[in-house]
Amino acid sequence: MTSKIVVVGSINRDIVVSTGRMPVLGETIQGEGIEYFSGGKGANQAVGAARLGAESKLIGAVGDDFFGQGTLRELEQSGVSTQCVETIAGTSTGVANIYRTSGDNCIVVIPGANGMCTPELVARYEHEIEQADILLTQLEIPMETVYRALSLAKQSGVTTVLNPAPAQELPEALLQLVDYITPNETEFAALSGYALDTEAQLEQAMLEWKTRYNIQVIVTLGEKGCAYLQSGRMECIPGINVQVADTTGAGDCFNGALSFGLAQGWELERCLRFAVRASALSVTKLGAQEGMPTYDEVLSYL
Numbered sequence: 001m002t003s004k005i006v007v008v009g010s011i012n013r014d015i016v017v018s019t020g021r022m023p024v025l026g027e028t029i030q031g032e033g034i035e036y037f038s039g040g041k042g043a044n045q046a047v048g049a050a051r052l053g054a055e056s057k058l059i060g061a062v063g064d065d066f067f068g069q070g071t072l073r074e075l076e077q078s079g080v081s082t083q084c085v086e087t088i089a090g091t092s093t094g095v096a097n098i099y100r101t102s103g104d105n106c107i108v109v110i111p112g113a114n115g116m117c118t119p120e121l122v123a124r125y126e127h128e129i130e131q132a133d134i135l136l137t138q139l140e141i142p143m144e145t146v147y148r149a150l151s152l153a154k155q156s157g158v159t160t161v162l163n164p165a166p167a168q169e170l171p172e173a174l175l176q177l178v179d180y181i182t183p184n185e186t187e188f189a190a191l192s193g194y195a196l197d198t199e200a201q202l203e204q205a206m207l208e209w210k211t212r213y214n215i216q217v218i219v220t221l222g223e224k225g226c227a228y229l230q231s232g233r234m235e236c237i238p239g240i241n242v243q244v245a246d247t248t249g250a251g252d253c254f255n256g257a258l259s260f261g262l263a264q265g266w267e268l269e270r271c272l273r274f275a276v277r278a279s280a281l282s283v284t285k286l287g288a289q290e291g292m293p294t295y296d297e298v299l300s301y302l
Contacts (some may be wrong), residue, residue: 003263009042010140048256050079249288
């Protein structure tokens with residue numbers, strides 16, 4: 001069964017600086033190296049779905065610069081359709097400056113053309129959204145664009161997945177359009193207003209959101225796996241131990257794999273076990289998109 005997944009989201013060039021430790025404010029330190037990768041949460045998630053075998057289409061925007069041309073070429077090579085990605089004249093492609101130490105990272109994003117990914121741009125590709133099994137989106141593009149994408153999907157009965165990253169306040173009208181929401185612990189604490197110091201607090205917050213918005217809340221827990229609701233109680237899918245090379249695209253891989261499983265019609269638990277293992281495999285290689293595993297690689301790891 002071919003999964004049709006449309007991703008509406010950001011497209012970046014990742015500039016990765018490797019260093020032994022993070023500098024403190026005002027400090028200059030010697031770095032260890034610099035690398036360039038294609039990135040952006042939207043692009044990463046589209047690649048993640050494509051590597052697993054989905055028909056993956058990306059709606060977004062790049063600038064008319066060298067980074068934009070190279071990124072589109074690399075996306076196509078990864079199996080992602082970029083026919084719905086528009087090049088914005090006079091604008092730079094989005095850039096993510098990633099500072100990486102052993103096993104961890106911090107990121108500063110410059111939106112560039114992602115800020116020009118407007119509701120009108122998305123509406124031009126309404127027919128692609130209507131034909132999708134899953135609409136997957138994030139928050140590195142304007143909120144009104146995310147809302148328009150979700151609205152178009154719901155009008156056509158398409159299942160919607162929102163990865164609320166980076167965390168920001170979400171309008172209630174937008175949340176009413178979401179079937180699955182996939183924050184990490186930090187993002188869900190910011191969204192829910194709860195201190196999520198215990199499993200009981202996490203479960204309470206998830207149940208409240210399920211009741212208020214009729215959303216399936218899936219909280220990713222890094223190396224600990226993920227938590228979700230089943231029959232009115234919180235269940236956890238445990239993580240697996242791997243040799244970590246780069247955590248940059250783990251969450252994006254999880255969302256691409258979850259969307260793939262949902263599009264296949266799998267039960268949620270199966271989707272989540274698959275997504276946890278896919279995301280674990282993704283951190284064993286350098287580069288957010290370079291680390292995305294294939295379907296066979298995930299199955300062999302299962």
